[in-house]
Each structure stands twice: as structure tokens, then as C-alpha cells.
Amino acid sequence: MSRPSEPADSLFIADPLMAPTSIKRNSLTTTAFKALQTDDERSVLDIVDKLRRSGLNSTIELPQLVVCGDQSSGKSSVLEAITEIPFPRKENLCTRFATEIILRRTTESTILVRITPCKTRPEPEQETLRKFTAVLKDFKQLPELIDEASTAMGIGVKAAAGTKTRGRSAFARDVLSIEICGPDRTQLTLVDLPGLIQTTGKGQSAGDEKLVFELVREYMKNPRTIILAIVSAKNDWQNQVILEDCRKIDPDGERTIGIITKPDAVHKSDEPNWIDLAMNKHIYFQRGWHVLKNRGPGEMNTSFKERNEAEKDFFKSDTGFSALSPEFLGIEALRKRLSEVLLEHLTKELPLVKVEIQDKLKQTIAELDGLGERRSTIGEQRSVLVRMSLDIHNILKSAVIGYYDNPFFGPPDMNAGVDTRENIRRFRAVVQHRNKKFAETMRRQGHRYAIECGPGDCEADVKEAEKAKKELASMDRDDLGAKLPKPKQTTRPQAIDWVQKILERSRGSELPGNFNPTLIAQLFWDQSAPRNDIADLHIESVASVCKQFVHNVGKGKGIQQGRTGKAHKGQGPTPMTYNEHFTIDLQKQRQRKNARITQDAVKQAEASVVSASGGTTKQIDPVKLEEAFGRSIEQNMDRFSAEEALDNQQVYYKDERMYFINAVVKTVIERHLVEPLPDIILSPLVITQMTDKEVERVAAEAKETTARRNYLEQRKQMLEQGIETFRDAVCGLQRET
Numbered sequence: 001m002s003r004p005s006e007p008a009d010s011l012f013i014a015d016p017l018m019a020p021t022s023i024k025r026n027s028l029t030t031t032a033f034k035a036l037q038t039d040d041e042r043s044v045l046d047i048v049d050k051l052r053r054s055g056l057n058s059t060i061e062l063p064q065l066v067v068c069g070d071q072s073s074g075k076s077s078v079l080e081a082i083t084e085i086p087f088p089r090k091e092n093l094c095t096r097f098a099t100e101i102i103l104r105r106t107t108e109s110t111i112l113v114r115i116t117p118c119k120t121r122p123e124p125e126q127e128t129l130r131k132f133t134a135v136l137k138d139f140k141q142l143p144e145l146i147d148e149a150s151t152a153m154g155i156g157v158k159a160a161a162g163t164k165t166r167g168r169s170a171f172a173r174d175v176l177s178i179e180i181c182g183p184d185r186t187q188l189t190l191v192d193l194p195g196l197i198q199t200t201g202k203g204q205s206a207g208d209e210k211l212v213f214e215l216v217r218e219y220m221k222n223p224r225t226i227i228l229a230i231v232s233a234k235n236d237w238q239n240q241v242i243l244e245d246c247r248k249i250d251p252d253g254e255r256t257i258g259i260i261t262k263p264d265a266v267h268k269s270d271e272p273n274w275i276d277l278a279m280n281k282h283i284y285f286q287r288g289w290h291v292l293k294n295r296g297p298g299e300m301n302t303s304f305k306e307r308n309e310a311e312k313d314f315f316k317s318d319t320g321f322s323a324l325s326p327e328f329l330g331i332e333a334l335r336k337r338l339s340e341v342l343l344e345h346l347t348k349e350l351p352l353v354k355v356e357i358q359d360k361l362k363q364t365i366a367e368l369d370g371l372g373e374r375r376s377t378i379g380e381q382r383s384v385l386v387r388m389s390l391d392i393h394n395i396l397k398s399a400v401i402g403y404y405d406n407p408f409f410g411p412p413d414m415n416a417g418v419d420t421r422e423n424i425r426r427f428r429a430v431v432q433h434r435n436k437k438f439a440e441t442m443r444r445q446g447h448r449y450a451i452e453c454g455p456g457d458c459e460a461d462v463k464e465a466e467k468a469k470k471e472l473a474s475m476d477r478d479d480l481g482a483k484l485p486k487p488k489q490t491t492r493p494q495a496i497d498w499v500q501k502i503l504e505r506s507r508g509s510e511l512p513g514n515f516n517p518t519l520i521a522q523l524f525w526d527q528s529a530p531r532n533d534i535a536d537l538h539i540e541s542v543a544s545v546c547k548q549f550v551h552n553v554g555k556g557k558g559i560q561q562g563r564t565g566k567a568h569k570g571q572g573p574t575p576m577t578y579n580e581h582f583t584i585d586l587q588k589q590r591q592r593k594n595a596r597i598t599q600d601a602v603k604q605a606e607a608s609v610v611s612a613s614g615g616t617t618k619q620i621d622p623v624k625l626e627e628a629f630g631r632s633i634e635q636n637m638d639r640f641s642a643e644e645a646l647d648n649q650q651v652y653y654k655d656e657r658m659y660f661i662n663a664v665v666k667t668v669i670e671r672h673l674v675e676p677l678p679d680i681i682l683s684p685l686v687i688t689q690m691t692d693k694e695v696e697r698v699a700a701e702a703k704e705t706t707a708r709r710n711y712l713e714q715r716k717q718m719l720e721q722g723i724e725t726f727r728d729a730v731c732g733l734q735r736e737t
Contacts, residue, residue, distance in 0.1 A: 044346045044350065046729070047346075047726065048062060048063055049189075050721075051722050051725055053104075055718045056722050059360060059715055059719070060353060060356055060360065060722070061223070061224050062224060062353065063225070063349045064190070064224070064225055064226070065188075065189070065190045065191070065225075065226050065338070065342075066190070066193060066219045067192050067193065067230060068219070068227065068229060068230065069230030069240070069242045070230075070231075070232070070240050070241055071195030071196065073240070074261035074292075075192055075193075075195065077295060078261065080304075081307070081308075081331045082190070082331070083188075083190070084304045085180060087139075096150055096155050096171050096172065096194060097171060097175065097176055097194065098173075098175045098193050098194070099177075099178065099191070100116075100177040100190075101189065101190045102179040102189050103180050103181075103185045103189070104179065104181040105182070105185045106185070107183055108181065109182040109183070110181045111135065111136040111142075111178065111181075112134070112135055112177075112181070113133070113134045113142075113145055113177065114130075114134075114176075115132040115149055115152065115175070117174050118172070118173035118175075121174075129152060129153070132149065132152050142178075149176050150172075153172040154172065155171065171194055171211050171215070173211065193215065194216065195212075196213060196245070213245075217249065220245065220246070220249045221249055223255075224353070226255055226256075226342070227249075227255055228259055229242050229246050229256055229257070230242070231261070232265075233265055237273075237274070246283075246285075247283065253283075253284050253285035253286045253287070257288065257289070257290060257337070257341065258277075258283065258288070258290070259289070259290050259292060260274065260277065260278055261292050262294065263292075263321050264293055264296065264319075268320070271320035274320075275321065277289065278290075278291055278328060279324065288328065288337075289328060293311045293314045293330075308330075315330060350726075354723075354726050357719050360715075360719055361720065361723065364712050364716045368709065368713065371705060371709050374709060375700060376701070378692050378696060381695050381696060381698075381700055382695050382699070385682070385687045385698065386684060389682045389683055389684045389687050390684055392553050392682055393678050393682075393684060394406065395408050396681060399425075399428060399549065399553075399677075401428065402432075409426060410425060412429075418433040419434055421548070425549065425552055430545050430549075431669065434480075434541055434542055434545065435542075435665050435669065437479070438480065438534065438535075438538040441534050441538075442531065442657055442661050444471055445481045445534065446530055446531050447527050448488065448526060448527055449487060449488050449490040449527060450469070450488065451492060451650070452465070452490070452495075454647075469489075472486050472487075480534070480537055480538065480541065481534070483537060484534060496642050497642075499519075499645050500639060500642035502526070503515055503516075503642050515642075515645045519645050520648055520652060523646070524652060524656065527649065528656065528660075535660075535664045535668075538664065539669065542669050543673055546674070546677065550677070550681055553681075554681075554682070606619070606620060606621075
């Protein structure tokens, strides 16, 4: 609900329990708080008041006085006596929820009532309760307004059939705030809590009992709370639940002041027991105990002055309580004690509050930074995308060329592998490393058959074959080739048999001793079959690196990722080459082969001849030499052709392997995966061409993020106001000194 505010001049405040005679505003001026607060304390309380007004009490636990006790213990009477502000006394009126009584010193006199909803309520219910505000003309309106607040909180309201509205409850976790302002008020906040239920009665359930206990204990557990534990002398103190809770929550009694009410109801025989309690003998509180005599049943319409005089007369009468030190008796002494306790407590707690505010401000700013720029409107979204795209474009461009000057790249992790996740930001180094692995895998496993070296192979080929054999035997499981089959180890005669079988099945109209030109293609396709799988694995590997790197750059903001590709499938085109080294290498292979045949023939034709002098010399027997050359001639025409074709295929394969490696690395990896990244990943040009809907789809933040940002920004503002409050207070003290 909402009520219109009335002009300050028409404000009329009266005690609804006194005679219906108008009381002028000046008659409300009281000296109660002059006893309650010193100038120093008022300065300190000004800080707390400003922090509370900024809304920080929802984020930071602020120092406060909490009045709590069992039901009918006299809490409301204690509040009235301390503040000398009349509160409504309708039965059970102010005991159904926490009531925050906020006293403020302002130039204008007002009474503002509002509800602070419990955070566990659904957001729509919270929003409804937050709208409940009213500015009162006088205290006579307060009972009716509290009834309306109770209804708004759902107290005593039965849920409608078929709705999700909460059912009837006798209590609520919401807080009713009564803010009383005026030029003679002080900065003070007291919280009146529902009385602890000992036994459930009409309108109260076991669930209500649990709720009240939880609510009261939440307030008491605040380490910055001074607990005013109210104990009624009409009941045995050992049976009053509040004392047990105080001993559990404040075991050392550092934050608790015990207040005994209704001492006039104590039987003479029971006075010693209560006096011992007041003297800190039964339950020890460091801040001690106090005794108050509140209005009796026939004194409810008396003024505060009359109430105070009656209290003084009682403690002067023939009562055992008069034996206690005057500093522990009566409302005036209690105000003085509270003044001292408040100043001491606030002086101790406020520096800690300041540190906590500073820490929470740092945390809030860090979380806001983590959310990035605001992206609620199309303009904000497009602006964010443009700035983001420029940053990303520069990072990607540097990454592609391997220029790591941007702070994004950071230092390399020397304890991790070159291409591991820890070093993924060093993008060019990772790609180069994987390209190198790809070339090594092609050399080691790019062929189906590992054919042993023949007479035409050079020394380098022999060493390469031996190296590949060792590497295959000790291959690491993380190696690219670990996912592929190893080449089949094949002797040269076995290889010639393989070629001959294909030759016989590929014969054309060529003359005997020659081979069909397509034979080389058949051999090459069969021998190089693993290359497609190796290339695919490499391309997928680099594509994965691209995606991981882009994800790091974009920090998971939905940026388009790098395109992936596949190596060309199928057998491929008919083998052809214009590389002059193919002819040269083929001729060198034949020369080495012929030289080997000649060496073998000469060795077979050598004979030892004894000279006339008796020595021996080696001579070549021409007949044997001719016979040896004859034996080296392959008589089987298909076998001869197969051997020639094998030699051609091996030379061609080596030539094509280098070409294939270069083609995959340059044409696929570089041209289609790496080089385009700066231009295809959210480039500035792409942003300018995007429609509003596309911008919104890419850059709009989730509703949850927007809600969280709004909450954090409000919290940041409150915390900054809190820091400013402390800064102003320090400046004020410096001016005074």
C-alpha cells in the first residue's frame, strides 16, 4: 500500500494511550536521549546511521541493539522506556515479525513505515512488499498500519484454493521498519524481535515456533549486535528460553545485557534468587544485568514522567532490589549504561566495518569486471562488439605471426609441453610444433609398406629407414601416429612380388619388359594410403587448437570459431611430376644399382694368380666376368618390369611425400585454418555488416547476468557511499580539532 505524505507543518504526533487532548509538537521534546548519548557517541552513531541509510545493512552486519526475550517478557515496555516513544499495545500487535525502530535526527519531523521483505520470498512477492510504504500523521495510525502490514506479509491470511500463495502463518521473516525523524531525535536503531514461544497456543503451530527461534537467533548471532535479553520476574528465570540461547550464542557474555522486568511481581521469598541473578551470580554477562519496573496494569495511561517517578519510588521502597547498586536500577541508569556500552562497542566495531566494506567493494568490483561491459541495449551491444572485435583482431593477428607482445599471451609455461593447454595462447608456436609432428609422422608412417633398402638406395635412405624403425618401436602414446597402424615391414623380394602381382593385373598393350604407365599410380595409391588419415588427424588437431585458442581469446562469449577441414579423399590424380629432381634421383638410383651389380660381378670374376717370383696377384677373369653379368640379368620379364616399377614408385613416393606435406601445411592448415582467423573471427568488418537482431543474438547478455550486474552496481554504489561516509567523518573530526 502507499499513502500520500502530508506537509511537515501539519504533522501532529500524540500518544494514542493518553487522554485525547492535543499535544503540541514541542511537548514531544524529551531529555531522554541527552542522557543516552554523549557528543562523541552521537558523532559515532551518525556514521552508523548514514551507513544504514545507504542500505548497507543488507550487505554488511552493522552494529545494533536487539531487544529479545520470551513472549510477554515486557520487551515493548522496555523499548518505550528507553526511547520514550509510545508504541501501540494492542494484544500481539508487534510480536509477529521483527520491528526495526530507526531514530534519526533531521530538520523535519516524520514517521515513515515500510516493509523490508525476506530474501527467501519469490521476487514478485518481494516487489509487492517493497511497495508497502506509508508516511504517518501521528502514532494513532500505527496500530491500523501494523495490521495492514501483517496482512501484506500473509500473517493470518489463508491461501486461496488452487494458488501458490503461502498459507496462513502467525509469524513472518519480513521486517517492519518504523523510521522516526525529528530535530530532537538521536541516531539509534533498535530491533524488537518476536517473543520466543515456550508452548504453542491458538493460532500458533510448531512451524511458527521454529520460525521465531530461527529469526531471533539470526539477529543474536550477528557479532556486532548488542543483545538486550529481557527476562520477566513473573516467571522462573531458569525456564525462560532466551537465557539458554544467550549462553549458546554468546557463551562468554561479551555482547549481552540482561534486563529483568516486572520486579514488583516477585514474592518476597523469591527476591534473593532474582537479586543473585541481577548480581551476575547465576548467569554471568560481562556487561552485567539491569532491573526495570515498567507500567503496571493500572498505569497504562500514565505519562513517561509518571512512569519514571513510579519506578524511582519502587526502588526506594522496602524491596530487596533496593540493595542493588543504583547503576543497575531504573531507566535513567540503563540509558547511561547503554550510552557507555554503545560508544565502546561502536568504537571497537566501526574500524572492522570499514575494512569489511573495503573488502566487499574490491570483491564487487572484481565480479563486475568479470561480467564485462554492460550489454542491455542494441547500442551498447554493438559498441561492445566493435571494441571487442578490434582487440580480438589484434590478438589474432599477433598470434598468427607469432608476435607475443600483447599481455594476453603471458609468459610460456616451461614445465608444460609446447602444444599443451597451458601454452595454447602461444598459437603460432603450437601450430608450428604440430606441423613438425605431422611431417615426422608422414616420414615414419605415411606409407603402407616399410620396404627394406635395395641396391639402388643411398646411405641417407638406409639411415632414415633405420631411424623410422626405432621410432615406431618406441612411439609415445600421445604422438599423432599412435592412433594409426604401423607400416608393414617388407623385404625387397616381398615388395617385388607385391608389385608383380599388381603388374599382372594391370597389364596393357605394352611390350614385354615394360609396364603400363598406370602401374605407378596403382602402386603409389596403395603405398600412400595412410596419408589421408594422417592428414585428417593433423587438420583436426590444428582445428582443435584454433578453437581452443579462439575460446581463450573470446573468453567463451559466443564468438564464431575456426573452420575445420578434411584432406582430399579418394586415390587422387594420376601421378605426375615436373620436378627435375625426380629424373635425377631415378638416374642416380639406377647408377647405384648398376654400380652394385658391377661390383658383385667383378668380385665373382676375381682370381688369384701366382707370379714367377712366387707372389700372388688378383686378376679379373674375362670369362667369369661375362658369366657374372649374365647371371645378373633378370630373365623373367614380369619380374624385371616389377623391379623397375618398384624403383620408380619409391623415387616418386619420396618426391610426392614432400609435396603432400607442404600442400597440407600450406594450403589447408595455413590458408584455410590459421591465416583467416583475424578476418573471420568477429572482425570489425563483420560487425558493421550485422543487423540489430544478429548483434543482439551474439552480444546480448543473459537476463540472469543483467540482474546480477544491476545488483552488483547497486551494491557497489552502497559500498562506495559507505567508504565516503567514513572519509567525511574523518574530515569532520579533523575540522573539529
